[in-house]
């Protein structure tokens with residue numbers, strides 16, 4: 001029955017594809033095809049991608065994927081060959097994708113890696129961030145998506161032909177105008193490499209815990225980009241005795257980076273790669289043993305006041321608090337952000353930020369208040385990824401109370417509760433917040 005539904009869905013998609021605007025150009029690249037979405041093909045961008053592939057794979061002492069020998073032009077698929085393979089790319093030796101005008105099917109041959117055939121890697125290259133977000137179906141600045149015929153992108157993606165590529169091959173979606181292009185490439189291509197390593201061990205990327213997935217990708221990107229700022233965040237986090245099995249979503253990147261760095265220091269690059277499948281398979285048993293060793297190692301990194309403030313701002317998600325409050329945020333808050341995030345601030349800046357935003361603000365216009373109220377769901381969304389007891393409930397309760405106060409027009413009570421919610425939900429893991437909460441408890 002499921003297959004039937006999928007078949008019908010694909011027929012519908014195929015017919016929509018004919019009608020959809022074909023706002024992209026296809027070109028081949030070493031390991032698959034590039035869809036240049038709302039933009040012209042650009043050799044320099046492709047060179048950057050190829051350089052990043054080479055750097056990421058060699059960083060981990062892994063062989064480079066090999067392009068299919070005959071692959072230099074887009075080739076039309078021979079009729080009947082896809083059905084004859086029973087729709088299996090590994091039997092067919094290619095992945096079929098529609099041409100942008102949907103007039104014919106193209107066959108993208110499979111590259112190989114480490115002696116085995118692998119799926120092609122589709123690059124979806126866009127010219128701005130919001131396009132990436134609509135293609136990836138997320139708020140990410142760039143994304144890796146592995147092949148999955150039932151992936152939700154099928155229903156989210158506004159362009160059915162592009163959605164079809166994504167359901168048939170692995171893909172990387174990126175914005176070539178991003179100031180972080182190189183970092184994003186290194187990060188997303190590391191997810192591709194993780195996916196390939198998983199296949200070597202009969203695992204899937206889904207088997208890899210999020211902390212390890214993001215840690216592997218971000219460690220690679222930070223190492224290649226010589227960015228060590230994660231050390232400050234990890235040092236403060238480790239001192240606070242947090243365990244590694246329940247890291248909140250936004251901390252997966254710096255803490256995962258720190259964990260992978262610790263393991264690579266301990267086992268070496270080759271040892272880490274050799275132990276990878278064992279770590280994935282026995283994560284819940286291995287991590288509790290590693291945690292105290294990691295804590296001792298990460299917290300041993302000495303940081304100065306500016307580095308501590310940088311870490312604290314990240315842990316308390318100050319920029320997110322600033323984004324929620326943006327319509328009523330005092331000018332001084334922006335200069336605090338400038339200092340703290342460029343590693344030139346102090347812990348007094350953090351305290352000053354909370355003092356500043358906690359001061360009562362005159363009632364804003366209806367439109368501005370409505371804008372604020374619309375941002376409240378961001379808080380609930382942030383809380384939803386948190387396993388700390390009570391956080392999800394508190395966020396939901398406060399959201400309800402805030403909407404009541406908004407309907408009543410009680411601005412001062414609304415503002416006070418909004419700030420309290422930012423402190424207790426969004427900035428929950430911050431030192432200042434916990435010191436405050438302990439004082440409350442002991443009262």
Ligand SMILES: [Zn+2]
Nearest residue numbers: 187191214217
């Ligand atoms: Zn990632």
